Amino acid sequence: MSSLRPGSVSDTTPLQRFESQSSSSEEPSSPTAASIIAAASAASVTTANHNNNNVKLDLQLPTFVGSSLGNHGGGSMGAANSKLPLRGPRQIFGRILMDLCLLSCVGLPMLGFSLYGEPVKLGFFCNDSSLRHPYKDSTMRSWMLYLICGALPASMMLLVEFFRAQDSRLHGPFQKHRLGSGYHLCHLELPFWLLECYRKIGIFVFGLGVEQLTTNIAKYAIGRLRPHFYTLCQPVMLDGTTCNDPINAGRYIEDFTCAAMDITSKRLKDMRLSFPSGHASFACYSMLYMAIYLQRRMHWNRLRMLRHLLQFLLLMFAWYTALSRVSDYKHHWSDVLAGSGIGLTYAVVVTCSMW
Template sequence: MEVECRKERSKLPTFVGSSGTGLGSGLVTGPGSIVPGKRPLRGPKKILGRILLDLCMLSCVGLPMLGFSLWGEPFKRGFFCNDTSLKHPYKHSTIRSWMLYLMCGALPVVLIILVEFFRGQDKRLHGTYKSQKTRTGSGYHLCHLELPYWLLECYRKIGVFIFGLGVEQLTANIAKYAIGRLRPHFFTLCQPVLWDGSNCSHPMNAGRYIEEFTCGAADMNAKRIKDMSLSFPSGHASFAFYAMLYTAIYLQRRMHWPRLRMVQHFVQFLLLTFAWYTALTRISDYKHHCSDVLAGAGIGITYAIIVTSTMW
């Protein structure tokens, strides 16, 4: 009779707070109960606390960036009237901002969610985890249900990605506002007028270093004037190289399906090619100088390597 009772108990589902082997392993009085051999489950308060802590960390990066955008004034750099590197025509960006956000923001998040979900469903990978990662539960419960471990991994990987992205962009913005380098289309867009009312067409201004000037173009506004002095380094290049390299390294370390190896490498190739193409268009569109793009790419690559160095 006792054997039959044990069999019936083993068929019952596992609830939050149980040891994961059925009710026969011990009764549970409620969520968060301590079961021998398993860490206690953490409830909504723990989840909320962790999210708030992560948001505080992100705000340490996001608030300075917002401050730069709203109130920051770049260093006012002068120019020489015969500087041909500032006389390129104005062109619209080949890679628009919305394209960059879609490819370098939304796409990595979608890929991370897909990979982690299928890793969670692949039982062959469970045995390859470290001992503390062999479970399918995350140790967090919400509405009396334990969250799956793959969801926790999504939160971790996406959180690291977003934090690294914020640090990378903040680093680029600090350089932009501290240096204030003029963009290659400066003369075309600004049409500078000197303090004495003359312009660069006057022979007396040839070879002079001009620091006091205003923009004479009719369609100029404060936003455009500010943007003209934010050439170094390239924000597009740093954003693209960070996001694409992070995603490529992530796929290399987390996508462990031999049959999809060529697919994985093809996706990595497309990601890095997009970053390379984005950097090249910033030069061909006369938005940045070559050194601006190289510096931006270097910043993005550096932070991508740093934040993925401890990824397993």
């Protein structure tokens, strides 16, 4: 039996013994998971005792994500999951309720203006030709405006956010949209793109409410008469005279009644809400918001021309809506200009922090 040198046993690590066994004529047995882990621990101990032997073993164990997202995870995925604790239906509905309360801060005043508000009653001059235009139906009906400026932007944001989530080129492998949103409902975790849609649409709706509230405040505070005022109202003074009588030429009339028999109280109230244009502010806000949104969120190079085409169509719709309010004699040109300015300003302010 050959003599053993001192320290020869301690200088041989389990990995070296495994390699010597592989080089011999004997066929080594297949290593198990326990043997690999034991080899790794023995290698770390041997490295600490003998600085000359630089043995390093890095084991990539599989990542297991449990129901708590992070309690059983490992590696970078487990670290990322630990930052996203699951929130149940209570947190979901709590957040929705809070957002609805914030929206009610602008929605309830608008409802109050519509039901109980009375505009300021301004007078007029009988020789004011800007108030003698005929009455015409609106080219851009209210339901068309709500559909194109409300439902269409929401649908476009859903599509863009969904396809952004499917495009791996826009995100890294461990981005939070691949791990989910952190909210679960009925034992299913909501995808991150759905949370992004909720955020973007919520900001859009809140900005729209603030913009419309600003427009309504101006409408009721100014009380400007619409261009079709004479045609719709046919004013009669308290002394029974009309604007056709020479006595009223050049007079500023404040006390009058409408002689038209078919005029309703709603139309009589709407007759004084010319400044600013609500249709123009609504359309300009929605369309500019969507144009900026597409510029910042639609990043596919092959669809760049399509993005520019959509932006052009959106802005042209806002432009046409504003022009139609003048051609339909619903507003004066200054009303449309002011309404467009309000909508464009709020669209820029709301989207300035969008990424």
